[in-house]
Amino acid sequence: MSKPVDTPPMIAPMPRDLLGDPLEFFAADHLRQRAAFALIERLATASALDRTLAAHVLEFLGKDMVAHVLDEEDDLFPLLRMRCEAEDDIEHVLGDLSAEHAAEERVAVDIRTGLAEALEAGRPVGDIEGLGKRMLAFVHAESRHLALENGIVFPLARARLSEDDLRNLSARMIQRRSSQ
Numbered sequence: 001m002s003k004p005v006d007t008p009p010m011i012a013p014m015p016r017d018l019l020g021d022p023l024e025f026f027a028a029d030h031l032r033q034r035a036a037f038a039l040i041e042r043l044a045t046a047s048a049l050d051r052t053l054a055a056h057v058l059e060f061l062g063k064d065m066v067a068h069v070l071d072e073e074d075d076l077f078p079l080l081r082m083r084c085e086a087e088d089d090i091e092h093v094l095g096d097l098s099a100e101h102a103a104e105e106r107v108a109v110d111i112r113t114g115l116a117e118a119l120e121a122g123r124p125v126g127d128i129e130g131l132g133k134r135m136l137a138f139v140h141a142e143s144r145h146l147a148l149e150n151g152i153v154f155p156l157a158r159a160r161l162s163e164d165d166l167r168n169l170s171a172r173m174i175q176r177r178s179s180q
């Protein structure tokens with residue numbers, strides 16, 4: 001069996017100081033997700049299990065990604081539905097993104113279960129049936145999802161949300177993280 005390798009965590013901490021500007025926070029969170037996807041790809045294809053990295057990714061998927069989806073589903077998307085004009089034609093985009101949130105959450109739960117199993121057994125991801133493939137598919141789907149939000153959703157939020165909306169959004173996102 002190849003020797004285990006351990007690397008320090010490489011996903012930057014949540015930029016809480018940006019929560020006062022929620023759209024900046026979303027942008028920073030998406031950058032963190034890109035870093036996380038690169039690490040997930042690395043874990044999926046490595047011949048030895050990097051335990052530190054696996055634990056870090058498990059924590060990211062179980063906490064940060066969950067909070068991010070709630071920020072969008074419970075706060076940002078409902079606000080956009082209220083503020084966007086018919087010409088923005090946002091509903092089908094939000095509908096598709098919400099369906100992806102639900103689907104990817106199920107995949108993330110499977111990946112977490114698989115990673116926990118790999119950690120427990122001290123085996124690389126490739127030894128857990130279907131796990132590497134699921135992780136790579138997750139990264140592919142999430143990268144596309146994130147690009148759609150960056151390209152369509154966030155520019156519309158900048159254009160349509162009022163100062164009050166942004167203040168309320170900020171308060172809700174701070175509240176969500178207050179117990180973390």
Ligand SMILES: [Fe+2]
Nearest residue numbers: 072097101149
């Ligand atoms: Fe999303």
Ligand SMILES: [Fe+2]
Nearest residue numbers: 068072146149
């Ligand atoms: Fe997002």
